[in-house]
Amino acid sequence: MRHYMVIAILLLSAAARAEYPAGFEILKKMDGNMTAETRVFTSKMIVHGRRDTRTVESRSWTQGDRRAYTEYLAPPREQGIKMLKLDDRLWLYSPAADRIIQISGHMLRQSVMGSDLSYEDMLEDPRLSELYTAEVIAAETIERRPCWVLQLTAVKDLAYHSRKLWVDQERHIPLREELYGKSGKLLKKIDLKDFTQTDGRWFPLRMIFKDVLKAGAGTEFIMQSIEFNVPIPEHLFSKAALRR
């Protein structure tokens, strides 16, 4: 009797799994919503530290995961600081010091302005379908929205070796994300909220990042404005732009 029950459970679970769609297809549709050739956005980062909360505003121009340029607008102490990312190199410019400083590749994984975001998190717009394999492992509901739970595994050496994504079944947008290191340790959690439809795509206007290795209540990343696939002047992605 027990053998029959085990076989029945295995058959049911295999049948349930067979009903799941292909993970790669979902990931491609999600990339269609979340990524673009270029993005220009103004954002507000509310960093809930252990002792205080502060807000940093910036304007960014990004082209895929290769090129990005950011200028900080507020608060006064950060105003005028600029960052340029070309592939795995990052340059910083501070008007107070009037210096351009190059940061090496591993620093891209460090926190930006004490937030829960790394430079990579902030400056890159990666197409996950080109970097990870995907498998649907479950179906769950988040905030009354039915979601596919996707297990992503990196196909090359990346800061996050695997990811777990909760993707809205209807809109193909991620509602929650968990980022893991190569050891399988959970590194970050992201909740994506306040979705709006812009240029025919769904996009979150508020993302709550939590670096689980860091004290504090996380960082809210709020998109104040965003434009997709707008032309970005080439000179912006040069070191000369930093001192302008």
Next chain:
Amino acid sequence: MIRFLLKGLLRDPSRSLFPVLIVSLGVMLTVFLHAWLQGAMGDIVRANAGFSTGHVKIMSRAYAENKAQIPNDLALLEATELLAALGSRYPDVLWIERIRFSGLLDLPDDRGETRAQGPAAGLAVDLLSPHSPEIAALNLHASLVRGRLPAKSGEILIGDAFAGKLNANPGDAVTLLSTSMHGSMSLQNFTIAGTVRFGVSAMDRGAVLADISDIRHALDMNDAAGEILGYFRDGHYHDAAARKIARGFNERFSDPGDDYAPVMYALGDQDGLGEYLEMGNYFAFIGSAIFILAMSIVLWNVGLIGGLRRYGEIGLRLAIGEDKRHVYGSVIVEALIIGAAGSVMGTAVGLAAAWYLQVHGIDIGSMLKSSSMMMSNIIRAEITPATGYIGFIPGLFSTVLGAALSGIGIYRRQTAQLFRELET
């Protein structure tokens, strides 16, 4: 009687030479070991107190929990007020503020772009006040290799090896890229005034020494301090007094429910130093105990052999009416004389060896290249008043114990048998 015994010992070297040499050797080793341990322990205490722990140290509770990460966002606020309270409450202790920081030190080229850079482990102290105690506490004059000490705001000292790695020289401009107390990015330009070598690998790697007011400005730490260190004004660490001060302070100022309340730690309660010092004392005790035991066994045997050799002499002394207790007493007094002579000789040789190690030292820098321990690269012995008498305790004790054990045979001699033994 002592004169009589002395004459006996001098005229019969077989009775005294070997025991004196044994005792001298043991005492010499004890004296040398004591001075070496004193030097090593004293050096660790001094290096840690000077660079890291103070004789007592105050941090916020949250900072103390994560101090390895140098969490300046959890630093002590209203440091001036706290310093004033400490000064009036504990006048025998000198209080100073410090800020530790980390970041990248970047050396620009002609166009102001990165030429070289390296990770910096920084310490911000009062470098510019006319009578700053930090100059002496960190031994900066002696540690200066090139250039000079900072004379004005915006000047820093960097480790000589670090300067070599960056190919930087006194007078060069550098930029410190770090994180402010509130998590912002901080870029601040400095000029290298000089290079230093502390002789402590853990400090010399990537060392940057800046004035605390400059770093407060750079890291947005107005009236904040990562750590407040206290030093006894006589310059020596007093463990019991430090622990008493820490207990009293914590009872009065430290609220266990407040993450940012100040907490004081005595040097012995930081970084396992207390255990380390205890371990040093424990080793010294074990060394002395083993020495006493080994010497006693050797001298017991020497006494037994001497007893056999002097079998006839002692028998004759007993036969002509000398009291057994008197004979036993004379053996003990002889042992005391031998012990004292051996201890004096051993102490003299041990002190000479310790003095050599105190002056010249042994360079162990190559073994400490990646060490995070605050320990000088040169191990030296340290001669203290105790070094002068520490050898006498095992030196005298072991000879007396050896003689006392071997001399027990005197009481076993039967008076009735003595004449028969003497006839044969």
